[in-house]
Amino acid sequence: MIQLSNVCKRYPGGYDALKNVSLTLADGEMAFLTGHSGAGKSTLLKLIALIERVTSGQIMVNNKNLARLARRRIPYFRRGIGVVFQDNKLLFDRTVFDNVALPLVVCGVPHKEIARRVRAALDKVGLLAKEKMRPITLSGGEQQRLGIARAVVNKPPLLLADEPTGNLDPELSNQIIDLFHDFNRHGVGVLIATHDLRHIERLKLRRLTLKDGAIVQDSAA
Amino acid sequence: MTSYLLRHLQVLFYSLGQLTRTPFASLVTVAVIGISLALPAGLYVLLDNMQRVSGAWDGAAQLSVFLKRDVSERAGLALAQKIRARPEIASVHYISREAALAEFKRLSGFGAALNALDGNPLPAVLAIRPSSAHADAATLDKLGKDLQAMHEVEQVQLDLDWIKRLNAIIELAQRGVWLLATVLALALTLIVGNTIRLAVLSRRTEIEIIKLVGGTDAFIRRPFLYSGLLQGLGGALLAWALLALVLALLAAPVQNLAALYGSRFELHGLDGQAGLVLLALGALLGWLGSRLAVGRHLRAIEPG
Numbered sequence: 001m002i003q004l005s006n007v008c009k010r011y012p013g014g015y016d017a018l019k020n021v022s023l024t025l026a027d028g029e030m031a032f033l034t035g036h037s038g039a040g041k042s043t044l045l046k047l048i049a050l051i052e053r054v055t056s057g058q059i060m061v062n063n064k065n066l067a068r069l070a071r072r073r074i075p076y077f078r079r080g081i082g083v084v085f086q087d088n089k090l091l092f093d094r095t096v097f098d099n100v101a102l103p104l105v106v107c108g109v110p111h112k113e114i115a116r117r118v119r120a121a122l123d124k125v126g127l128l129a130k131e132k133m134r135p136i137t138l139s140g141g142e143q144q145r146l147g148i149a150r151a152v153v154n155k156p157p158l159l160l161a162d163e164p165t166g167n168l169d170p171e172l173s174n175q176i177i178d179l180f181h182d183f184n185r186h187g188v189g190v191l192i193a194t195h196d197l198r199h200i201e202r203l204k205l206r207r208l209t210l211k212d213g214a215i216v217q218d219s220a221a
Numbered sequence: 222m223t224s225y226l227l228r229h230l231q232v233l234f235y236s237l238g239q240l241t242r243t244p245f246a247s248l249v250t251v252a253v254i255g256i257s258l259a260l261p262a263g264l265y266v267l268l269d270n271m272q273r274v275s276g277a278w279d280g281a282a283q284l285s286v287f288l289k290r291d292v293s294e295r296a297g298l299a300l301a302q303k304i305r306a307r308p309e310i311a312s313v314h315y316i317s318r319e320a321a322l323a324e325f326k327r328l329s330g331f332g333a334a335l336n337a338l339d340g341n342p343l344p345a346v347l348a349i350r351p352s353s354a355h356a357d358a359a360t361l362d363k364l365g366k367d368l369q370a371m372h373e374v375e376q377v378q379l380d381l382d383w384i385k386r387l388n389a390i391i392e393l394a395q396r397g398v399w400l401l402a403t404v405l406a407l408a409l410t411l412i413v414g415n416t417i418r419l420a421v422l423s424r425r426t427e428i429e430i431i432k433l434v435g436g437t438d439a440f441i442r443r444p445f446l447y448s449g450l451l452q453g454l455g456g457a458l459l460a461w462a463l464l465a466l467v468l469a470l471l472a473a474p475v476q477n478l479a480a481l482y483g484s485r486f487e488l489h490g491l492d493g494q495a496g497l498v499l500l501a502l503g504a505l506l507g508w509l510g511s512r513l514a515v516g517r518h519l520r521a522i523e524p525g
Contacts, residue, residue: 051433051524072438079435089430106436110224150434 001027002048002158002191007057009043009213017043019213020057025191027157030184032200033193035210041193042086044210045160048191049083050074062157079107082151084161088143090135096122096146097131103154121153125179141172148179158189165196177203229443236447239420247452250416254456254503257409259463261402262491262499266464268394270489284365285378286347290318292373297345300373304349309360311352318345344375358385406506409456413449413510421445421518429524438519445515446508453507457500465490 002025009018018040025031033041046052048061050069059066062080069077082103090099100121104114122128125145127138135143144164151159161180165173177192177199184190194200200207209217240247286304288297294317301315316324321343326335335342349368351361365379421428431441468490479486491499 049433075432075435075437075440077435078433083433089426089433091427091430102431102436103434106431106434106440108224108228 001025001060001062001189003060004044004047005058007047007059008055009040009047009052010055017213018047021210021213021215023208023215023218025189028184028187028189029206030181030190031192031206031208033191033208033210034195034197034200037195039210040213041195041210042162043213045083045162045191045193049081049160050077075106079103079154080156080158082154082156082159084144084147084151084159084164086163086166088135088147090143090146090150092134092136094134095131096127096133096135096138099135099146100149100153103150107154109154117153118149121149124152125149141168141176144168144172144176145179148176152183152188156188159183159191161190161192161194163194164192165194165199170198173199174202232443233447233451236444236451239444240448240451246416247455250412250452251455251459253412254409254453254507255459255463257405257412258457258460258499258503261398261405262460262464263467264394264398264401265495266468266489266491268391268398271391271394273489274486284349284351284361284368286349286368286374287376287378288345288347288373289375290344292345294318294345296373297347300371301347304347304368307364309351309354309364311350313350314348316346316348318343321346358388406502409453409503409506410510410513413452413507414514416452417445417449417511417514418518420448421515421522425522428519428522432522433524441519442512442515445511449507449509449511449514450504451507453503453505453510454500455503456507457503460503461491461496461499 002023004021004023007018007021008016010016021040021044033044035041043052047054047059047066050066054067061077064077066077091102094102097118100118101114104117109117119128119131122131125148127142127145127149130138130142135146138146148161148164151161159180164180165176168176173196180190180192181203192199207217207219208215209219288300292300297317298315301313304310305313318341322335322341325331325343351364361379365377368374369377428441468488472488475486475488
């Protein structure tokens, strides 16, 4: 569950990325966040994942008030959110398997359990055969799917994705979005920032439109 | 608990692996640590050996107790017996007035002059050797005073000054070694800290990603701490080896020199216990240096 109340974000230098944004995403709901680049989509996701702090306003995520979360509690909070980044943020000196295992390793999950769950996640995104390869040898779409496998491997109740189909051809991006839709059907809340309107037309899901840091449209499916 | 230990063991080997990935940089750090540790450790060994030498001399500290001239030989022997019974005494040798005179004549070369005297001017002497366990200056001082208080005793001669001076010099040198060791320990902490700082910065992306997927500071810190600890330990091992090498090179000339003084003195290296202390100290300083560096820099690296 995500709840934003009157959230403002001003970056140093006086640029207002978000102006008085309020929105609610229910448990297990899936929505698209759209808008031109610079509209504030990435900032909104960063605030929810506590990569940035709000300037004013309040954010509740997974029943936690982010303003009251101490610095040392942040890691535990982030374990409840799977984030897929536009640039994937993969570790290129580790294998595909080790990349996906990372969120489990940091939680201290036992070795056998890690192997089982990593393979399940890789299987889900169709990369099981490539577990021993390095990410650099994967194609763009495969790298994106690898990032998704890492985001879902510890079964977080909420998935955030920032332009997950950014550089992919239409067929590949459909696959990726369908993958998120599939997780959503299993009860995971999903918020995807994208400027690619085709998916929204295709899937008939809720759409939040940002313009110049404010929500200008919130249309239910 | 076992899984906790297992995880730490994994991190330990992971850190070891990281160190071998950049063998040159790791070796340089270890060498710097080794040399910096070898210096105070070497001085410690030197002082230890000096104390062994002076300890051997301490045992030779002798008290000469001159008896009053009216004390008969029988009374003198009885007194010797009495003193011998004290726990701090190793041996008492009674030299009668006649024996003293004979010895003096033999050694001094004044034989003819002494013959001119009508009596024996020399007193009887008790040559007392304290047991080595009680050879320290304070005990000897007290022993001397006790003996002086006896009514048969004319004078007690106790030459402790040179032992006191030597001990004072050793004490001064020891203080110096500790000061030097403290300064070098500080330097070591900074050296390790700097190495670890570079390691932290070079793995910035990795740290950011680990933070993004929910890794705690403690989790991120662990491999760096182990790597600092391992480097410190490696440096201490190197210092021990360097010291052993230097001592091996010096052993023959020292033995030569000792033989010229009629001594069978041998150089002693670091014993096992002191060696373990050295290793523990190296590891501790390595850990401390990396803890300080990582603590400072980890906070600064945040995903953005």
